[in-house]
Amino acid sequence: MKVSNKILSGLIVAALCVPGTVSAATYRSDSDTSLGLLDYLENEHRAARDKQKVTPEETQLLKDTAEMAKHLRYPVDPTKAAPVAFEGDDLTWNQATGDFEAKGKVKITQLDNHRFTGEDVDGNTITQRIHIPGKGHMMQLTPGQTKVLLDGYETNYNYKDRTGTMERAKGQVADSYMSGKRFEFYPDKIIIYDGTKTKCSAQHPDYNLYAQKIEIYPNDKMVMHHVKFLLKGNVIMTKSKYEVDLTKDQNPTDWLPRVGYDKTNGVWVEQSYHTPVAPHVDANLNLMYTTKKSWRNDVNMGWSNRTVYTRVVYGYFDDNDDNWLKKEPSLLWGHNRRIGHTPFHYGINGEYGRWYQNGIRSNHNRYTFGISRDAITFAGWRLHLSSSYEVTKESYDDSTVRGFNYDAVLIKDFDDRWSGYAAYRYQKNNTQNSLFDFDNDSFSRKIETGFSYRLDDKNRIAFGAKYNVEGSDWDKLDYYWFHDMHCSQLILHYEGRDNTWKVKWHFLPF
Template identity: 30%
Template sequence: MKTKILAGLLALTVVTGVEQGAALAAETSENREVTVSRIDVEDTIDAAEATNTAIAQEAEKDDKQPVASKESAKDKSKENKAKKKAPLKTKQTKKAPLTIEGDELFFDDASGEVHATGNVVVTQTPDTMLTKELRGNTKATEVWIDGEATMIQPEMATKMVGHTVHYNYATKLGTMADAKGMVGNERVAGKNMQFFPDKLISHEATMTRCPAKVPDYHISATKVEIWPGDKLIAYNAKVWIKNTVIYSVGVYQRSLRKEEGNEMPQINYSTSDGLSVQQYYEYPLTNNWALATNQAYYTKQGYRPQYSLIDREDKYRFRIQEGHFRDDSSNWVKKEPEFRFDWYQQRIGQTVWSYKFTAIYGKWRDNAKTSWHQDYALYFTRDPIKLSDSLTWYIGTGYEIVRESYNGSRVNTMTFNTSFYKTVSPKLTVWTGYNYTQNTKNLFDYDKNDVGREWVNGITYTLDRMNTISYSKSYDLQYKRTHADTFTWVRNLHCWTLTLNYVKYKDHSNSNSFNWNLSLARW
């Protein structure tokens, strides 16, 4: 018979050192063991505070109710009926209860010792532990597992499988041997895994995003610290392509945010710049500060390195950067240096709108001029509007101010962007959009919009799981002429992506361009 125990008494015993709790425990329980299929333990206070402070509490008594047991324990259970208490009320925020379920669960309500077998599930929302057998203690909120176990932590985007597990649900500290699994998009394996409230540490570890049995690339390290969704730090790291080490480094840091670089070399080709090879490297200084460099060589441009000092916080990023920078249209500028502040996208209250802000101040140089450049941009986006199951509407608008010391100019620009995406079939997507830029007459070509009033239409078709093609047409509504036709082919090379792009300009604003890029696949 399945039994659910909302153990108010167990909740009380979490608060160690309370005389009232000891008295109630002595009054309502004897040292005995019962067999049940589920136990709920109310975790009513912060574990760290519980170990240092005895909190006086009042227990609200409920009706007496016997604990259900198997036939072999019926007589003993009748003689020792447990008094069921309501969960205790405290000033602390109540946490999710710890629930242990299994095909067979042996429980001593005096000591808190638990032994579960069968299909065992341990839950403290939203975290889940799955195994076949465990030992534990409800008062210490700890579990021990000798065999295989699966740990699922949705808030940390983590799912690990291993054995010899010890985990404390109050402190969120634990260990797992021979662990392997997923942390976000990273495939992580380690001889020993340590769990913390905000991070994981994997010893004798390997990491990759490639799902192959022998990955196309991976990192190995004596220790890797991972803050899910934020960053990782690898110690004594080696970067591999297949079974060959391409380089090694004492300490390596990589951001896990979407827009940041990665540890693998990138190979590119463009008509204007020729063949290029780039390598990004980042070294941690503190928890938030890091030094970074992107070493790049172009056959038509030569050596073009970048250097940065970066501060990453929860809501913003600040960078001091110097070097040669290239935009998507092959326009170059040298920053000597530049100070950049990025306020990450934030929702405006409970509305459907979000905003982000960027401020730039620095010395810019190109082949013709040098200027102290200032750029302040505020941009708003609305949540996508689902017009139907297959049609989505996107809207964004912003305002930008650009100042230049070279000619004393100030350019104020309003922007508006909207687009509709239609999924015609699982293989076919079409879109149309309108982009408005009030003023395109900036001093530098770098990062400048070429078309003030643009109407763009496009189509993407997936030929098979390895190949996708797309075509888009940019039309200049101001001058009533086609600006550019863009043809793209994306080839899936398993754990790498090859992108070929050809742009044919119709308004003679640029010469035609051909580009290709070989980079890690992004999942």
Template identity: 35%
Template sequence: MANNKKIILGLLAFIIVAGAANQSQAQETKAKQAATSQVPIVIEANDLSFSDETGDIQATGNVVITNAGQRMEAAQINGNTKLSKVWVKDKAVLSQQGTTITGTNTIYNYKLKTGSMEMAKGQVESKYISGNNISMFPDKLTINNGTATTCPAKVPDYHISADKIEIWPGDKMIAYNAKFWIGNMVIFTLPKYQQSLKPNEGSGVFPRLGYDSDDGAFIKQRLEYPLGNTVSAYANLDYYSRANFKPNYGLIHREKDYTFGIAQGHFRDVDSNWIKKEPEFKFSYNPHRLGNLPISYTFTAAYGKWSDSAKTSWHQDYSLYLKHDPIKIGSSANLNLGTGIQHVRESYDDSTQNIWKFDATMDKKWSERLSTWVGYHYTQNNDTLFEYDKTDLSRELKSGFTYKIDKMNAIGISHSYDLDNHKVADVDYSWYRNLHCWEAKITYRAERDQLRFDINTSKW
């Protein structure tokens, strides 16, 4: 077994520890007092040398460097403790907080969390990236002459290429002079493109195709163009063979704590109800903790002109919702609780409604293949002026399951029961098919005799 050496660059001392195969305990060889408040940096290698005077480090053989959630692996590195820098000429792997990048000619500063890497590729959360050169900063990555995709295949079915791609993990991605590829064909280009990476906010960059028995075959495309660091213009270009062209567009201003937007155009809910906003202003306060309690809350306020086929109204909507952190029940079940109030005003009939809500859902993962859920949803005073986004049932018992047949196929059933009228409200049967890097989903809503099929780049 090869000798192994370790150096710990700590809060109070630089310590080099050497251990041989026939030694039962590590032997401390050197220590020095250091005036620094850094989290300890640990360097492990088969062979390691350290200059107390200059701070130079040379390490070869299974080199691993760890520091505050950061990890670098390489066959050989050079570095300097006084500069907090390391250099790797050949292959190096850098991992930190959902990001893993592999490349050559790496320079990295552990103190500043900045660096660069050439001929790099890797993964940033759900994005697979590559580039001639990647620059790393504490809050973002800059990829020069690079690509990005959510397709993990060696040769992706679809990807974006751009002169420069900036990624703020968990926030957004901006691509400059972007080309959008399906296979080996460029389908369109944009001088600048932005995509949100926030949960439940991002939208597929590539067209979404499908069929809906109410509105016919459809193709959907979202485009977003940044006007500044926090402001973007967007357009959702949706076309239905029966409902025709139904676009919507607007401006959105995203901050850490809130989002403010202006939207205009046609909008459709999951029950095929349409509304036209002319326009609507909406403020959303992002989830925040309620003191030290295991509860978070959100607040939204919207005001705008709504129209459907029969009426037009100036619509006001204010919602406050509180959600408890998931409550663990056993090793594989969670109980989710939430409650809130929605205040709606309409100019059409001078109506005012206070809508109270309560939700309780339990989900359980029985195995890697089978997951089930059951939930109770209560809505008081749900008889609103518009059908769009209306809660259909006052008291609903909802249950269902998903089962993975294999890595390519899954099925699911969702069952909705009307507790007030003691009847089945909806039964949805779904089949999911993994098409390499695309997902196909077919859903049949039995109680409404509705069929929906769509294909997109989302993975199940």
């Protein structure tokens, strides 16, 4: 479901996000106890575990090339091919022509962590090419290149030029499971024709992306042309072009439907669509149907670069307490950047629009100036500090709320299973002095704390709590169980204070 984000919490969350980690939208709690901060840490752990997964054959290749390095000198000239070792049950080589044939269990290993295996292999050592006419296996663990573990047919490769082809191939490319009618390998890219991509490791994935042509540029981007999203083999939607920046964290699971249940909305189904319009410009449509509140859709379009953004939104939005509000429409804008070479960041953010809730319509005008600091680390803890001055005006009752907000958050990874946090927050706006209850508590001073624990590869539990300092009682006690299934995830959420359950089901990232 759509969840709003408080500005100061957003500043801290942004500080936690670094390129290469998985988006927290992938595995996300919807508690307003700041438990989402630990979702980011869990996603970092997942990404690290994925990178550390090494198969026995990968270990053997690295061991073999390390042994080769003891006896062979890697060329100083990077334009030259890495030294190659040939192994086979029956090897024949013509020294004059360079032609060779190898039969049986054949291995061709390059010192740069490249290996081809097959039953029958031929080629030429002068032109530095190999040919596997039948089924072949390719491993590419070369530093700086895309990781490749493929099985295919009719393999041709020139290990001097680092170019080649493989037909009807299937396996792992980078962090995805991919297949294609034809793979083409170049020093700076991989091209796949009639290819599929998924992160579902099942033999028959529940979902994947199909594209007529896929281009993968290592540590840069992946471009897919004439794309179809397939769910159980059925075409759900199509795109003429889909591009992923591999240096950033992008998660296309919003293409997939999400299903859930909670007391306020009943059973709900949500589907999102994202469309690039122009450089730095995108449009988004979120469709949501609930059995208790009917349709709750929203649409938005915006422009952004590294430091500035502006976005127009229209439709229904809910917060973590299931308070719905309609924006008819609203303009969001902001400018956020680091202050010189200091550890400090500043942000100027605002919103102006027409808000509607519970029969009340008001021109809502909010603007905020905030300052945050890079994390202060000590003894494994990370301390995040931020403050802002916020002004909110409403036309309905001609009211104005202004004042400072403060955040101090401690976060720690105890190990790759345990993580915890504690936070003190002061937010001037609350339901007592604001026209709308959207994204507001009934008190200003609060303490938040919680933990996350991964039971095993498929199960994680988490707990988040919020304490009302002014009322001296616990306002929120949220319990979560995240369970990874075949290619999807089930999230059970029990709200201890309200004694209610929420259930959410969504696909894992692909």
